[in-house]
Amino acid sequence: MNIVFFGTSEIGIETLRSLNAHFNVKAVLTSEDKQGKRNKTLIESPIKLEAKKLNLNILQPQKLDIGFLEQIKDCEMGVLFSYGKIIPQNVINVFKYGILNIHPSILPKYRGASPIISALLNGDSHTGISIIKLTKDLDAGDILMQKIIEIEPNDNNITLSGKISQIASQMIVCAVEYMQAGFIKPVPQKGNISYVKKFDKSDARINFETEDAVAIVRKVKAFLGYLEAFFYYNGKIYKILKASVVDKSSDPGTVLEVSKSSLVVACKNKSISIEVIKPEGKNSMPISAFLAGHKIQCGQKLI
Numbered sequence: 001m002n003i004v005f006f007g008t009s010e011i012g013i014e015t016l017r018s019l020n021a022h023f024n025v026k027a028v029l030t031s032e033d034k035q036g037k038r039n040k041t042l043i044e045s046p047i048k049l050e051a052k053k054l055n056l057n058i059l060q061p062q063k064l065d066i067g068f069l070e071q072i073k074d075c076e077m078g079v080l081f082s083y084g085k086i087i088p089q090n091v092i093n094v095f096k097y098g099i100l101n102i103h104p105s106i107l108p109k110y111r112g113a114s115p116i117i118s119a120l121l122n123g124d125s126h127t128g129i130s131i132i133k134l135t136k137d138l139d140a141g142d143i144l145m146q147k148i149i150e151i152e153p154n155d156n157n158i159t160l161s162g163k164i165s166q167i168a169s170q171m172i173v174c175a176v177e178y179m180q181a182g183f184i185k186p187v188p189q190k191g192n193i194s195y196v197k198k199f200d201k202s203d204a205r206i207n208f209e210t211e212d213a214v215a216i217v218r219k220v221k222a223f224l225g226y227l228e229a230f231f232y233y234n235g236k237i238y239k240i241l242k243a244s245v246v247d248k249s250s251d252p253g254t255v256l257e258v259s260k261s262s263l264v265v266a267c268k269n270k271s272i273s274i275e276v277i278k279p280e281g282k283n284s285m286p287i288s289a290f291l292a293g294h295k296i297q298c299g300q301k302l303i
Helices: 008-023 046-053 066-071 115-121 157-181 213-223 287-293
Strands: 002-007 024-029 076-079 099-103 124-133 142-150 230-233 236-246 255-259 262-266 273-280
Touching: 002 008, 008 024, 008 076, 008 157, 024 046, 024 115, 046 157, 076 157, 099 157, 115 124, 115 157, 124 157, 142 157, 157 213, 213 236, 213 273, 262 287, 273 287
Parallel strands: 002 024, 002 076, 076 099
Antiparallel strands: 099 124, 124 142, 230 236, 236 273, 255 262, 262 273
């Protein structure tokens, strides 16, 4: 089975490895290199870096035109996981078995760009993986395979993405083999359809006055390793990387407790205990290290 893998993000690395171990990956399609912010060095995608380690053929076309189609004409199937671009129908049609799209939610819930973040923000008890036939409509293809994954209380964007990455890499091998053997009958998506957006920096900002403690802790978990939840204090950005809910209340933004290992801040409802923080321009640190170098007092406002 000759396969083209479409992917960009780190979450697809295990799937690429798995496909390479079981099938013939003829090409890896990934996004173009990006310009670094602080210098002229180009930044390669995580998938490109992995493909180089595996000595695979890497394609980074600006357009999926006739020249690109010529390079994949002998491939029978495509597999897509977090590629980041729309695939035209004429490209899908090139493959005998079409393109299998791995989506990290139980579709049709959370179609779109950020299903893992959305599940964490909403406090869902579970999420999952859907392998579907790729169509021109966003995440709307028929379902080939699904698996429900529990979201544990301590899960965050990094841990949940890691679980999904591992499980998807196992599921896709079965999906490819079953498709080739004709064992899978695609099933139309059923249930309530919902869409999620691509989040930006403004979504990660914490507002102690308008958000309750539960929502803020969810935000900390959801954006970890990506935008990272933050608040402004004295004109500087402070990112919160780990926090928990505390059943105490006061005026929002007020520091309620300061000790060698605790910084409790009141929110709209209840409070949060900040456990790991990253001050602007510095590395992340446990709150004990932060408090050793910063004079924060009870009753002080962090807004």
